[in-house]
Amino acid sequence: MPILDGALKVGLDHYLYLSAVLFVLGMIGVMMRRNVVVILMCIELMLNAVNISFVAFSRYAENVNGQVMVFFVMTIAAAEAAVGLALAVTVFKKFREVNIRFFEHLKG
Amino acid sequence: MSNTVLFAILLLAPLIGFLFNGLRWKSHNAYLAGTVATVAAGISFLCSVVLVSKLFGEGAVPAVSAKFYEWMAIGGFNVTAGFVIDHISAIMVLVVTGVGTLIHLFSIGYMSHDERPSKYFAYLNLFLFNMLLLILGENLLLMFVGWEGVGLCSYLLIGFWFSDSEKAAAGMKAFITNRIGDAGFLLGIFTIFFLFGTVNFQEIIGRVSGVPDLTWTGPVTLACLFLFIGATGKSAQIPLYVWLPDAMAGPTPVSALIHAATMVTAGVYMICRLNPLFLMAPNVLNVIAIIGAATAVMAATIGLTQWDIKKVLAYSTVSQLGYMFLACGVGAFGAAMFHLMTHAFFKALMFLGSGSVIHAMEGEQDIRKMGHLKKYLPITHATFFIGWVAIIGMPPFAGFFSKDEILWKAFTSPHGHILLWLAGVIGAVCTAFYMTRLMALTFWGKSRVPESVHPHESPPSMSIPLIILAVLSVVGGWIGIPHALGAILPGHPGNWLEHWLHGVILEPAAHGAHPSATLELALMGVSVSLAALSALLAYNFYVTNPERPAQFVSKIRGLYELVYNKYFVDEFYFARIINPLIDASKGMWAYIDVNFIDKTTYAVSDVVRGMGSAAKSFQNGNLQQYAMYIALGVAVTMFLILR
Amino acid sequence: MLLSLITFLPLVFALLICLVPKDSWIRPVALVLALVEFAVSLYLFKVFDPAAPGVQLIERMAWVPEAGITYFMAIDGISFWLVLLTTLLTPIAILGSWTSIDNRIKGFHAAVFVLQTSMIGSFLAMDAILFYVFFELSLVPMYFMVGIWGGTRRIYATMKFFIYTMAGSLMMLLAIIYLMFTARDTLGMMTASLLDLYTLKIPFVAGSFLNPQTLLFFAFSLAFAIKVPMFPVHTWLPDAHVEAPTPGSVILAGVMLKMGSYGFLRFVLPLFPEAAEYYAWVFLFLGVVGIIYGALVAMIQPDIKKLVAYSSVSHMGYVMIGLFAMNMYGVTGSVYQMLNHGVSTGALFLLVGMIYERTHSREISKYGGLAKAMPIYTILFIIVTMSSIAVPMTNGFIGEFMILMGTFEASRPFAIAAVTGVVLGAVYMLWMVKRVFFGPEGELVKDEHHPLHDLSVRELVVMAPLIVLIFWMGLFPNHFLNYSKASIANFVENRDNYRLVLDAPATSEKSAATFDVKSDSVAKAGQ
Amino acid sequence: MNPTTPMDFVTLKDMLSIAPMAVMFLISMIPLLMKPLLGNRELNPKTVLLYNVGAVIVAAFMTTTIFGPSFGGKSTAFANAIVIDGITVWMSYLVYLVTGVPLMLAYDHVATRGRQFTEFAFLMMSSAIGMLILIMSNDLIVTFIGIETMSLCLYILVAMSKEQVLSKEAAFKYFVLGSFASAIMLYGVALLYGTVGTTYYPDIWVGVTKMITTNRMFLTGIVLVILGFAFKVSIFPLHAWTPDVYQGASTPVTAFMSTAVKAATFVSFLRFMNSEGYAQAPQLLTVMTWLAVLTMTIGNVAAIMQSNFKRVLAYSSVSNSGYAMVGLIAAGFGANYNGAATSVLFYLFSYTLMTLGSFGLVALFEKNENTSLEVTDLRGMGRKYPWLGMALTVLMLSLAGIPPTLGFFGKFFVFSAAIEQDMYWLAFWGVINSVISVYFYLRPIVVMYMSEDKEAEVLPMHILTRGAVILAAVAVVVLGLLSSPVYALVKKSVVNLF
């Protein structure tokens, strides 16, 4: 089955599929999970998914810049995680709650 | 003095009188106010006599004129404030200033007990000024200025006793009804201007082509039709006559001056002024004749039933104006002017006489509460008697000559018709009847005066005008003795008036056989004898057998009610025009402004607000909802862009 | 610099007013300042050349050259009188509000002066954007005047006024921008100067709606029609008038409405000649509807001020049909009628304000027999009424006559329909006069506790100039028309190819000549 | 420009290019370092303010000295990573302005003054550093770092209000949504990187010209990056955070967010859109047009229904993004990039002034950290505080676009840009929305002057805030009348963008 064979032969597209799937999984998580910490995790998941794309593109284009970007993204992701978790802690201290549904005072 | 100065004095004298009295309007001094006003009117009269005299004798000019300043000049439309006295306006100016002066004089006594005599005389002078503008203006626009100006004064004077709602309403009715006519007049001016490129009478007449406009929508016909609409308003013809009877709410001298002698004849004057133009519009002439005849008959019949002394005279005025229009309509403009003049004399006389009666009766106007007044008011009775004879057309009084000329012309003119003549005769018969009835109920018969009232003869300031007018009512007609009659009279007096107006008033080209003098005399006899019979009948009804009218009326109850209620014309106007208009206006306000336009705006704002509410409800505070918007945005945007 | 001086002097005055330390000084100071402004504007008579058909006293300098916006002020015979009307009505309004405005007088007078600047500016601006700036700026002080010193529903009224007017004018802004780019494409430079915009030939397709000229025409027209206001978009006016304080109404009716009709004259007709001609019937129709509708609705108003407000709708309808008659008479009449309306409606609002100050009611039904209690007031009111219903010898007649004549030349059916307005005008005014002044005394008039005083000297002084003008303009219209004639003639004759010629000889002879040809042909056709 | 040897990878020119930014950053760290050195006591807020405002002023001064002589010119530094051109300089000043003024507001404001003001100021300055990076970035990844620096500081700043509940919630919402959007944008960056090979703007512009119609991955990348920008400038439907966060944050932070973030992001957005190639993608134009229209409309209609003044201003900020987007679309899809970009920058400038002033007023009205200023609270203020009342009036009228204020000219230029490119539909909706907006911009005025008077509250004597408000109002009028020099300056700054 040459067609299937060709399709199954791992190439750039496969990494991108994976990246897209993980990214969208992360999106779904952000939109649907109630626990704020899990939401933060899902954001990390999205960033990771992007990183896969970067690295795959970098690898296939023989261009090291993509990896540099991944490096930056990782740093930023870490920073985001730090800030996010700090915020989560702050919010938790005030609300005693990590359910996103309780943060609906601002609206209208 | 030069013409310019004379014209200036002629016009400004009443205006100064107006300002003098107007500025001291609070004064109660009727004598000072009246004297000033009368003197102002007198000065005008003198000036007009001097000016008119220049048309006579050696070195006579066809017209005297003066130009003051350029009033308006826009594009090709140039209007000069210029005035002219020619052979037509000469008659009018003399009548107006002359009769006007007399009425001013009469008013001094009449208004001596009023609260605001100064105001009254101020208005009266203002009226005179405007009337002079109307008469003397050298162009249609100036005439229109005066035309509206007299309307305004009429409005002010009718509503002079404004505390009475009815009287104020009568003034308003007069003004508004006149305005309808004025609107027509305006359109007439426009048509004429765009037809001839000028509004100057001289130039218009100079530019009238000799070809009659036989269509209904040709410019000449339209112009004449529009102008005639104007005339129906001012001169109280069908369908706009309704204001005149109500206008009797004003002080009686006002009725005499404005609503009998001068202002109401302005329409006739205007048509005569433009007679060459109207001759070119035979269709309009026919309309005028029919309307005039109809008005004459209709008003006369209404006059038969009225109980208010002034109302009777008012309907009589309407009827007589109808005669004048009938004359115009059959192309007898000279006859119209003639009747205008004689009517001014005897109708002013009768109004002033009625004023004298009302004055004597302390304000009572109902003739059922009078009777046998000749005992108390001998001068009034005598002068009123002359007026009566004149109006019912008994020779040799003034009314006979003018009315008869009209009837003769209605019969013989190329625009005439036997039916028109017949209508005229019927009108004359009715006139004779109701005038006799008026005489009988007021002056003759048994006294029905209430105990509380003590009639007394008026002071000389009121009697003198009466006497002068009575004399004029007698002799006024002698300037226009018909040829047929002149031929059989001693000295063979010619028709001076016809001669005087020759050249300024064109006669319609006669066709067919020249009517014989015998026929004229015969017709004359018919109408006079019919009128006389009618007068006798009335005498019989109201003096000899006072119970007969009631018996007679009970036999024709329905018809009587119809006529007594003036054919329900006012009611018709209210029910079919005025009230629907008011209702429609209220409806329009409620439905178009408030409910449609505003509601539409509100609807727009409601839509905006609705969108706002929707936007607000989407903003529900849920973070994940917001994330969903972002995801949706991504999905939809990508879908739309990349599809 | 005279025009700039006239325009911006009031703005300086507004600042001066803010610096007046004592409230009691504000009114006299404001009055004096307004009179100073009037005096300065009278200097225009000395420098204005009535024979020049184009604009004059030009002041032109770059403002935002990057966008082609210039500070371009000039005057011609059309704006000349409107400027003077503005400077005249302002002191009158100030004097008229002497006792009726009793709170925040500092702000009030400052607002009046700012308003004056914006109104004069919009009459003098010869740059479309500059005009727009003044045009919109005028909303603000009026917004405050109605909103702060107005009646009970003032906020509703002032918001309605503001939003209506703004909604219209923003479309105009887009249209102006479009014109500027058209100018850039054809003339090679961005410009909003009217002198340049007039030279543009904007494509027009008869019968189709989606072509540049038609769309631009309607965009401009909407803005000005709302301001005028024309029939279907007039409903802001009665509300604004009823709620506005007297001086606000005076200025609103007296001057601000003219900004709309002036806009038609200055922008719509010359910029879009083909569209204006093609769609003239729309405006003639709406104008006539406005005349009749305004009059009929005025007739049944229970509130005097609302009646006068609707009468404005009717009167401005005349102005509109005169403009869209697009001939010498119509346009002259319209220009004249703008002044008339300013004078007589201004006077009417002042008079209504005077009685309102005394009785705090404008219900017609509560009056009656006022003539006995306040005779001088009555006389003045009737004089103004006569002016309003265009009785000859008053100013109103000249304007209406000219307009109707022009309309008659342009379109007889519309003229005949419009003439009914002459009658209806008399109906609503006289009926109101009858109910208010005549007849038995109404409940407010015979109120024992508050006897009505006749006009004070101040009030007479307020009215005097207007009354004088009513007769002056009625008796000697040439004194006024002579200043506008050349400009209007230039406008009418060269409308299709309008240039605001700066230094061309007067063309009045030419106008007479063309006219004669026309009238002859009409005469021939008639025979 | 790649260095030949590793040793000269940072030249003096590079250092000079970022010198203002670096100096600003370093000075702003001084108070932060002083705090632990002084035994972890709170510093006098005045000192902190002086240091930080001093840093801003020094930075402005340095910007003038270093870049002033070659203003309008263009140079790149750090191996093309950043670009110093007119826009950078011009917008740097704007950033200095919108950093300095909110700092002063924060100094006065009850919710930010006192404890942790040192850190607050430092974070605000850092956020400004992020913005400076953002406006000078010439590389998407640098842009992304700039956005993140700016945003991460803002998340914390929002949370730092002394108000307990709403500010924390707002910070968290902002954080989650911001990160979510960042991730989306980053995905776009990745796709662009994958298709173009680099993330330099010039390369991307070339890529747009070449690939936008052919390569769907590339187009997806473009769309996602645009949406990332759209989130920061709150374009529909990524605007939902705006009102909530603006309301929850302390007012000085709101002032900072609503002005600086928007201005800086729009500049980057503009740079991103600087390619003729976009015109080949009409569907992109259509979608962006709709986004702009919906942004304006949603912002305005929602603002009408608000009673909280800060929320009104927040929605107004959304709609203003829409207006700016009109110019941006004209820039991206029209033939006259420079003209349209100028209009956007001018608009941002006018918007910044007006919004700063308005939020300054709001800040002045807040008595304690839990106050939420309702529009009706303004009652009687016009009478009691005539100058402030007048200032608010001017600002509101300017926001509504009434001439001759700066707001009018901002709108004028933006609509001009749209009409110039025959985008009548956009201009039309812009105008319709202006009318809608009049309603809610006039409401504060109505309340201030036209409602029944009530005893007005006594406002604190915050001299800095008051000064800022009055200055903003004066500037709105004066610069409106003198819009020509301003416009010329902006135009000059844009001229060498290509």
Added chain:
Amino acid sequence: MLTSTDFLFYVLAFISVFFGAAVVIARNPIYSAMSLVITMISVAFLFGALDAWFLAGVQLIVYAGAVTVLFVMVLMLFDLKHEMKTFSKGLLGNGVKLIASGVTLGMLLVYIWSTYATEPTFKPLPPAATSSIKATKDLATSLFTDYIFAFEAIGALLLIIAVGAVTLSRITGGTHHADS
């Protein structure tokens, strides 16, 4: 034919997707955290498979090491006693969310497929041009030349975030005892 790298890819891809899904689906947040760790590790291996060994290491250290530990710690800190619903409620809302995500995913997959799957140049993984040490060196060179500015900026960012995080942890709030 599938090579061993291909096979490895499929395994790792399955693991990362499976545990990625577990992050989203797991009821217990600790499970989510653990799944995240596994996903990250497998992503690190994927980096390895793409010859980005340095990044793989960083990924392991930073993500799997630091970040996830942080998450777990915070989760422990919260120590929720009560049960919490895992997913947001609202059928419509969830439906829209899933549809939006699905559409996005679908489009991404289709475009990736249409752009890359049919292009033979992208098909086989080309052999690594350089050794992993050389690659890391290239990375470093690039980082300190082309991306020096970004690198500096990131440094500043980390400093700022450090300050910020500390600040956040010390927020007390309220004005009553603040003005000291």
